[in-house]
Amino acid sequence: MADLQPNKQELIKIIEQSKVSPPPGTVPTTSLPLSFFDVPWLLFANMQRPYFYEFPHSTHHFLETRLPSLKHSLSLTLQHFFPFAANLILPPPPAKPHILFAEGDSAVSLTVAESAADFHFLSANHPRPVRALDTFVPKLAPARVDGDTRMEPIMALQFTVFPNSGICIGLRCNHVAGDARSLHHFMKSWALVCKTGGDLTSLDGDSGLPSLDRTAVKDPYGLELVFLKAWWSLASTWKNEDQRSVLDTDDHHSLRATVVLCRDKIERLRHWITNQLANDNENSTTLHMSSFVVISALIWVCLAKSEERNSKVNKDDDDPYYFAFVAECRSRLEFPLPTTYFGNCLTVCFAPVKAAELLGENGVATAAKAIGKEVGELNRKPLKELENFLIKFKKIKDSGWKHVTVLGSPKFGLYETDFGWGRPKKCESIHFRDSTAFLIAQSRDEKGGAEVSLVLSKDQMSRFNAILEEILMGLV
Template identity: 25%
Template sequence: MARVLHTSLVAPSPAGTALHERSLPLTYLDALWLHAPPVERVFFYADATGDQVLSNLKDSLSQALRAFYPLAGRLRLTPGTPNRYELHYQPGDGVAFAIAEYHHAGFDELATDDPTEVAKILPLVPALPAGGALLSLQATVLRGGLALGVTVHHAACDGVSSTHLLRTWAWAAAARAGESAPEQPVIDRTLIRDRQDLYDAFTAPPPRPPSGDDDGGKPLVGIVSPDVQQLLATFTLSKDLLQRIKDAVAREAERRGVPPPRSTSIVAAFGFVWHCHVRAKQAGGASQAADASSGGNRRAYLLFPADHRARLDPPVPDKYLGNCVGPCFVSAPGQEVAAAGAHGLFTACAAIADSIDVVVRGGPGYWDGVMERIIEVFSAAELPLTVAGSPRFRVYDVDFGFGRPVKVDVVSVARTGAVSVAEAHRGGGGGGGVEVGISLPAEGMERFRKCFADAMACLLSSARCD
């Protein structure tokens, strides 16, 4: 475990007008994440050590929290209501900020793309303090660098908002001459129209599959704690590889005599990873046996977040502080997603493109029936593959004045079974690549690595892939 040297409560800076007690009600978009595990990230910075660095991080955090004061408050049940929740801030509230040291593994051992034991990384991310805390931070001194752990309650805000806070904090810490400050967050929950029906559905305890199903007692959410043998690894899809995926899918569409699906780097990246993930699970044997027993019609599911800021009526500002994302539902026959070569890639990418089109066309009406779709997906024989993060967050641009991070991991994927996505930080083929983080037990990781390598080899040899 990391040895915590000091923990302090960092309050928003008192500069200017004093902050008074305030409450910010949760919208139905926040309530969607009320029962979700917190998001845990760790940023690795090389050679960022010394008392001055740690002191500056603490002081600049206070400055950043001035604009993001709701995150210094607490999540609570609104007084006098049975199921209405709010972010409540009062003077004296603050964010727990721990200073720790860790000698069980060195910087180079942890800040790597190679499979690493999750147990070695978990001590670098702090738990949320009891009592409804929304944000917790930990700066851990390593041999050769610094790890900055960030834990956020998802009901408080989405990834767009949390990374907005991080960039604001980094700007305050770096104090770069001539560089404009990030825009202020927009703190106004009245911008989102109320949906009482969805709010009530999302705040209710997560449902389970119908009684009698052989579900092993699993709830309709992911893993609650990582397996002791769990590994975390990062895989990079370069710009060139993403283009090869798009080309292979387009050729397969032409061969089938159908219009090519939407062609973007996100569709290509998600399709490739989903294809590899399903292939790896089927290679494990259990999925194949279950699929055979169901007549070969077992479906595979993928869920990834879609930003609705520009799609709501009225649209919500880009810098809105809160949640404004919803699930994008994807499904296809598992055997077809796992099929070798361009066939499997086409099935995966076409299904993803279709689901994006549904979101784009749906507008505000997209939310009608969303709870039924959630229950359907999580009641399936196998939990869906879910996605955390986005290359749009630009997490590798979070520079506190001592250089960009060498590595950024979303550690909470070990708890949820999700895959994380971000812009590629190395080996990205000149930029434009995507990196994917995944956590699996050792045997599952080896199967996934093999499927990933085989699919890459297929794309590098068009004759083999087509």
């Protein structure tokens, strides 16, 4: 395990603060309604993502040669992704929240900074303090209040230069504006416009321009009102945005690390699980055994066993241990949405397994079966759990049942975000800060591989790594 660096390494010097908007006259005043997919994310914390790039040049070189093109391409890109430059309008009930873009009052705040921290330490896979990356993700500007209505900015960006080592592009974004696919669509589009010197026609290629047509979203089960009532009820008790958090317990003593799984290990794991389930009474051929499923099953069991050795989970426990995951459903709906749909289009699934079974000899196969079954149901009934997911999530927490949530996907192409100086060295997601969540992304260096980011205590991290190695060594 790498030595942890002192907090002084996190200090940065602010060089510039500004705002970036779409070019004047390119976006009319636009009010964008929230769909029933968007409203639940009013209750959750902002997405926070730093992208680290190697850049062996001085701060002056960055300010003179890179910063102008980054700003210009950002402005050009925002005319198509203008909700990120807009404000979230939160009127008192029964009025509905919405996104409002108004020229002169809508922009992305941009901070430029310099850091003396060790770029290579921060952008590596080894364990680092859970708060080590926070400095490189900006805060959103404070909300404004006009009478009973709050107006909150949606996105903030920060460029941090590590002289002669690298750059970090950090962002904070209100999840209500769009899901991870929408955010990555924006980032890759911005990078492409920057790389091509401001050529907007480059966006007409494979990724395409975003679709902002909210009328394409149908609400057959009346979920919008269900979620709005939950928002109105909870928001009335909150004092600030920081309380919108389900996955953040902010444990300053935890460590954040990334486990890399090569394609060969993932394929061997898939083959091993398939063999384990071959004689199962249920028809295992109907189970969904994607990389997401088998990796999730592996990590879930390793987390449970690392907790069990710390007496948090008992081998004789018959209580359910829940695995929760969000899944994109653009192509799964009765009203299919285009891949380029800009907004949230996520549903929520819960896969329960008895803790005793999860810790048993066939725990990984049992976990994969449970997750794969939920994915199969998702393909048939994508909105099955969505109506009650807030109630169910609260019940799980209030009952003290163990649970873990997986974020991300190995399909988003994070490492394709090239602004013209190469692919990222490291992409992170830091809006989860404890062992109740982990994130899956594709591997930077191998097609078909994966990265798993976790936040654990030092002791649990050591146990987790030992259990993971033991399971992977035992695959035949």
